[in-house]
Amino acid sequence: MTATRAPAVAEEAAARFRELYGAAPDGVWAAPGRVNLIGEYTDFNDGFVMPLALPHTAVAAVARRTDGRLRLHSAQAQAQAQPRVPAEARAGAEGPQGVVELEAAGLRPGAVPGWAAYPAGVVWALREAGHPVGDGADIHLSSTVPTGAGLSSSAALEVATALALNDLYGLGLTGPGLAVLAQRAENAFVGVPCGVMDQMASACCAAGHLLHLDSRDLTCRQVPFDPAAHGLRLLVVDTGVRHALGDGAYAERRAACEAGARALGVRTLREVPYDALPEALGRLDDPAVRACVRHVVSENRRVERTMALLGAGDVRAVGAVLSEGHASLRDDLRVSCPELDLVVSSALAAGALGARMTGGGFGGSAVVLAGEDAADTVASAVARAFAEAGYGAPRTFPTVPSEGAHRLR
Ligand code: ADP
Ligand code: MG
Numbered sequence: 001m002t003a004t005r006a007p008a009v010a011e012e013a014a015a016r017f018r019e020l021y022g023a024a025p026d027g028v029w030a031a032p033g034r035v036n037l038i039g040e041y042t043d044f045n046d047g048f049v050m051p052l053a054l055p056h057t058a059v060a061a062v063a064r065r066t067d068g069r070l071r072l073h074s075a076q077a078q079a080q081a082q083p084r085v086p087a088e089a090r091a092g093a094e095g096p097q098g099v100v101e102l103e104a105a106g107l108r109p110g111a112v113p114g115w116a117a118y119p120a121g122v123v124w125a126l127r128e129a130g131h132p133v134g135d136g137a138d139i140h141l142s143s144t145v146p147t148g149a150g151l152s153s154s155a156a157l158e159v160a161t162a163l164a165l166n167d168l169y170g171l172g173l174t175g176p177g178l179a180v181l182a183q184r185a186e187n188a189f190v191g192v193p194c195g196v197m198d199q200m201a202s203a204c205c206a207a208g209h210l211l212h213l214d215s216r217d218l219t220c221r222q223v224p225f226d227p228a229a230h231g232l233r234l235l236v237v238d239t240g241v242r243h244a245l246g247d248g249a250y251a252e253r254r255a256a257c258e259a260g261a262r263a264l265g266v267r268t269l270r271e272v273p274y275d276a277l278p279e280a281l282g283r284l285d286d287p288a289v290r291a292c293v294r295h296v297v298s299e300n301r302r303v304e305r306t307m308a309l310l311g312a313g314d315v316r317a318v319g320a321v322l323s324e325g326h327a328s329l330r331d332d333l334r335v336s337c338p339e340l341d342l343v344v345s346s347a348l349a350a351g352a353l354g355a356r357m358t359g360g361g362f363g364g365s366a367v368v369l370a371g372e373d374a375a376d377t378v379a380s381a382v383a384r385a386f387a388e389a390g391y392g393a394p395r396t397f398p399t400v401p402s403e404g405a406h407r408l409r
Helices: 004-023 114-128 153-168 177-189 197-204 246-264 275-282 288-311 318-333 338-349 374-391
Strands: 025-038 048-064 069-074 102-105 135-143 209-214 219-224 232-242 354-358 361-370 395-401
Touching: 004 025, 004 048, 025 153, 025 197, 025 288, 025 318, 025 354, 025 361, 048 153, 048 197, 048 288, 048 395, 069 114, 102 114, 114 135, 114 153, 114 177, 135 354, 153 177, 153 197, 177 197, 197 209, 197 361, 209 288, 219 288, 232 338, 232 374, 246 288, 275 288, 288 318, 318 338, 318 354, 318 361, 338 354, 338 361, 338 374, 361 374, 374 395
Parallel strands: 069 135
Antiparallel strands: 025 048, 048 135, 048 209, 069 102, 209 219, 232 361, 232 395, 354 361
């Protein structure tokens, strides 16, 4: 798994664009995947999250058109799951070399199958919001973000596309403005009910920092985070599994959170202060709703505790908060799975300071905070535990907070 090296990657994307479309792109943009350190299942409750951008990015080489057509290509298209859209509802014939052709004005939610729905959805969301991107574009995408691993390869594609169009069409949108439109593309056009964290992280993260995001009003604070300066390392462990259970379960948890807020007479669970949690839980009858409320309210508190610890320079102590967060996701929200639990238990047994699943769960990735001297031992212990359990080999890589979406050339 390789991170993105900017100049070479921009060159490569521009060269491929020229092969595909017969002219140079107007520019090349990059948007990263993300890993969420703490604050899971909180964004759709108006709560707090704290992701960092990965060095892995989606790169978009783009040129404006004048005829309203949209041509889309991804270097990784063949590696993606095949679409499940009925033939009669499909739009966008795939031409030679896998280029998908569409009319910008004719885009309809649900009608573009497969990966092309992500960039097409961005064009649709921009147009829906009244932005003049109807002249179309030629787009070539290439990404180093692992897909389906809970590291937001989808948001990376969307944000790279959105930033490119923003620059080329002079839309003047800010990072949060782009993120909200990219989220709308994923929710309403692709049909995935994600919160706003992924797109905000990809659009607004800064190198060397965590992004403390208040999902209620999209207020961002850049929080310096340099594990190496404290003799620590942050590892990402991609379990390589994705349990089908995930899709329905996410919607179910959202519904339980909304039911909890209704029962407590608040607009969202964000409005339940941590100190009021015991009293709030006492007013809830449904055990599943109670467990979701306990997770969200305590998770918001964990984000605030992490902020305080980082502010005090006690990065090591963040480990315990991560592990607590995992227990809450596993036992209360029940969105973990045996593979993620095994990453956490084997990493902790091998001396990690803390570990938790990250992203939507039911597979995907975990984050581990470990001392520099323990990091390799932890990685091998996790690999050994997976082999002993008969699971496929996990992919473990150290990571550092990297740059958010930006223009490469
Ligand atoms: P995640 O965002 O955690 O990686 P998602 O299920 O949200 O997982 O998004 C994965 C989907 O995004 C893929 O199935 C594919 O449709 C699309 N995708 C991501 N990266 C690429 C790429 N490089 N090329 C084409 N499609 C991609
Ligand atoms: Mg995604």
